Amino acid sequence: MAAQSGSLPRYIVQRLLLLIPMVWLTLTLVFLLMRVAPGDPVTASVGGRLPPQALEARREALGLNEPLIKQYWDYLSGVLQGDLGKTITDNTPITEIIKDNGGATLELTVAAMLFALVIGLPLGLLAGRYRDTAADGGIRLFGIVSYAAPIFFIGILFQLLFLNVFPGWPLLGQSTPITEFTVPTHTHILLLDSIIAGDGSATVDVLKHLMLPAITLGLLICGILIRLTRVNVLQTLQADYVEAARARGIPERKVVTAHAFRNALVPVITIIGLLVALLLGGAVLTEQTFAWPGLGSQLITYIEQRDYAAVQGIITLFAIVVVVISILIDIINALIDPRVRY
Amino acid sequence: MATFKGILAPFRETTGFARWMLLIGLVIVVFFVVLAVGADWIAPYGFAQQSANGVDFKKAAPPGPGHLMGTDRLFFDVWSRVVYGARTALEVIILAVSVSLVIGLVLGLISGYVGGWIDRVLVLIMDVLYAFPGLLLAIVFGFLLAEKIGAGVISAAGAITVIYIPQYFRVVRSSTISAKESTYVEAARALGAPGRTVVGRYLFGNVIHSVPVIGTLNAADALLTLAALGFLGLGIQPTDGAEWGFDLSRALEDVSSGIWWTGLWPGLAIVLLVTGLTLVGEGLNETINPVLRKRRLRKITVEETQK
Numbered sequence: 001m002a003a004q005s006g007s008l009p010r011y012i013v014q015r016l017l018l019l020i021p022m023v024w025l026t027l028t029l030v031f032l033l034m035r036v037a038p039g040d041p042v043t044a045s046v047g048g049r050l051p052p053q054a055l056e057a058r059r060e061a062l063g064l065n066e067p068l069i070k071q072y073w074d075y076l077s078g079v080l081q082g083d084l085g086k087t088i089t090d091n092t093p094i095t096e097i098i099k100d101n102g103g104a105t106l107e108l109t110v111a112a113m114l115f116a117l118v119i120g121l122p123l124g125l126l127a128g129r130y131r132d133t134a135a136d137g138g139i140r141l142f143g144i145v146s147y148a149a150p151i152f153f154i155g156i157l158f159q160l161l162f163l164n165v166f167p168g169w170p171l172l173g174q175s176t177p178i179t180e181f182t183v184p185t186h187t188h189i190l191l192l193d194s195i196i197a198g199d200g201s202a203t204v205d206v207l208k209h210l211m212l213p214a215i216t217l218g219l220l221i222c223g224i225l226i227r228l229t230r231v232n233v234l235q236t237l238q239a240d241y242v243e244a245a246r247a248r249g250i251p252e253r254k255v256v257t258a259h260a261f262r263n264a265l266v267p268v269i270t271i272i273g274l275l276v277a278l279l280l281g282g283a284v285l286t287e288q289t290f291a292w293p294g295l296g297s298q299l300i301t302y303i304e305q306r307d308y309a310a311v312q313g314i315i316t317l318f319a320i321v322v323v324v325i326s327i328l329i330d331i332i333n334a335l336i337d338p339r340v341r342y
Numbered sequence: 343m344a345t346f347k348g349i350l351a352p353f354r355e356t357t358g359f360a361r362w363m364l365l366i367g368l369v370i371v372v373f374f375v376v377l378a379v380g381a382d383w384i385a386p387y388g389f390a391q392q393s394a395n396g397v398d399f400k401k402a403a404p405p406g407p408g409h410l411m412g413t414d415r416l417f418f419d420v421w422s423r424v425v426y427g428a429r430t431a432l433e434v435i436i437l438a439v440s441v442s443l444v445i446g447l448v449l450g451l452i453s454g455y456v457g458g459w460i461d462r463v464l465v466l467i468m469d470v471l472y473a474f475p476g477l478l479l480a481i482v483f484g485f486l487l488a489e490k491i492g493a494g495v496i497s498a499a500g501a502i503t504v505i506y507i508p509q510y511f512r513v514v515r516s517s518t519i520s521a522k523e524s525t526y527v528e529a530a531r532a533l534g535a536p537g538r539t540v541v542g543r544y545l546f547g548n549v550i551h552s553v554p555v556i557g558t559l560n561a562a563d564a565l566l567t568l569a570a571l572g573f574l575g576l577g578i579q580p581t582d583g584a585e586w587g588f589d590l591s592r593a594l595e596d597v598s599s600g601i602w603w604t605g606l607w608p609g610l611a612i613v614l615l616v617t618g619l620t621l622v623g624e625g626l627n628e629t630i631n632p633v634l635r636k637r638r639l640r641k642i643t644v645e646e647t648q649k
Binding site: 140144153164171278299 | 466467471473474481482483485489562566569574587590591593597598605616621
């Protein structure tokens with residue numbers, strides 16, 4: 001017993017220590033990728049627009065004249081100090097961009113995750129409970145098709161639908177310009193800011209803008225959640241403890257909800273890391289479709305301008321977020337399920 | 343003929359949902375293969391054709407005679423681009439999936455069989471690649487490859503390949519490790535079989551079973567990635583080939599003018615083909631995978647068993 005309780009802190013420390021090589025490797029990968037780029041990044045992005053001296057000065061400022069190993073070291077130590085460098089095109093610190101646009105991406109992804117959980121989990125439970133019925137078939141088909149439809153296609157269909165059925169419903173952006181100007185910035189998350197300001201009409205405006213992008217992005221992971229909970233329910237319904245509960249004469253409804261469903265939901269936690277990775281990738285497409293002013297739109301804008309420094313900075317952030325979350329999920333999982341610790 | 347029957351045997355044993363998934367999926371996939379192969383005969387015009395018989399196409403004309411699905415704002419015929427899009431999609435999917443399969447298989451076998459520091463290094467690299475959001479990885483690679491060798495089928499397929507290598511690597515490595523410890527491999531080694539034979543005959547044969555399922559499911563995912571790259575302007579350029587994702591990025595700008603036909607058809611093509619591939623993958627999984635498989639009980643007559 002003592003060994004078991006002692007193993008949890010050890011497991012957590014082990015996982016946290018794993019962060020170091022994971023983050024280091026990820027950063028190295030991002031750095032190497034960006035250096036494979038042909039020629040000189042400064043010429044590639046602002047070549048025709050600045051005189052040669054200015055280009056040289058930009059190169060010097062970005063440290064591109066240093067030997068590769070020095071650049072690598074500067075990049076790593078910069079990231080550790082929370083400095084992701086500056087863009088080539090407009091010389092803005094990447095951290096500034098993350099502060100200004102990260103809130104929009106956070107708002108979108110959290111709303112999408114909530115939508116997917118609220119829709120996906122109950123549907124998965126239902127499909128598993130009533131296996132091989134028409135409802136099961138329908139729900140599974142919904143899961144497959146919602147994953148098969150590209151985000152931007154669903155987005156376009158929603159836009160066409162709302163344009164015709166609810167003319168005047170906001171289709172693009174995070175809010176109307178008035179809301180953006182009147183709500184004071186505290187958290188950089190517009191929804192929270194509007195609630196803090198106590199501005200009811202602004203909150204409604206933000207929510208109306210949020211609805212379609214959040215549903216569109218949420219559908220991406222809805223199918224995965226359905227599939228997972230369905231399989232879990234099938235397994236728990238056949239488990240010995242469910243059989244034992246039935247044998248004790250507990251009513252079937254209670255057996256299903258209290259014993260089978262609850263245990264079927266636990267493994268969902270293990271895939272949250274994967275879902276976050278999917279959501280971040282999907283956010284790029286969703287933001288592009290709905291002109292959402294988040295980090296994904298920024299990434300695409302800088303890619304179009306061939307701004308390697310900006311792309312490197314934003315990708316670094318995404319990579320770190322995913323690695324950190326996946327390790328956190330491992331730890332949470334160990335807290336819930338003692339078997340993981342061994 | 344006997345071997346053909348052998349291949350079909352698991353299918354004849356399927357029942358209900360699995361059989362329907364497999365059948366419907368196959369019909370859809372075959373439909374798109376026909377479109378892709380016969381595009382030159384099926385499509386009324388070329389994918390970048392803006393006039394016929396000296397008459398220019400109308401800009402963004404609604405569906406009607408002459409243009410079954412209308413034209414877009416680049417004067418292209420939408421139906422022709424949908425048909426040729428199948429060709430581009432299949433080219434990229436086949437290239438991406440087979441290349442990542444080969445690389446992942448070889449690395450996985452080496453990693454699992456040799457072990458040691460090679461294994462540890464490969465696992466770490468693959469873990470990092472695997473944890474990275476797939477689409478972002480494809481975006482970065484697509485961007486870099488397009489800069490380096492120009493946008494086209496090869497760079498799009500290359501960007502997609504990177505995402506799936508870790509998946510094959512993981513599956514192949516773990517089943518190699520478990521098979522390595524099994525008695526029949528030990529027996530082969532005890533008989534003096536060289537490493538090459540053990541890997542080639544026993545491990546490879548053991549691992550290859552899981553490939554069709556992952557392969558088809560990856561093909562579905564690869565098509566979505568290709569479309570996403572095209573939508574973001576990092577995929578195939580409109581004059582090099584018809585690509586559904588690119589067409590949808592143009593269609594997004596048409597929404598506010600109430601033009602629906604430029605987006606609907608290429609979008610439906612993606613949904614249909616991805617669904618078809620997914621159904622085949624899932625159906626195969628329930629047919630091949632003994633854990634999920636439900637066998638149909640066949641009537642056996644006495645004569646048959648005595649044969």
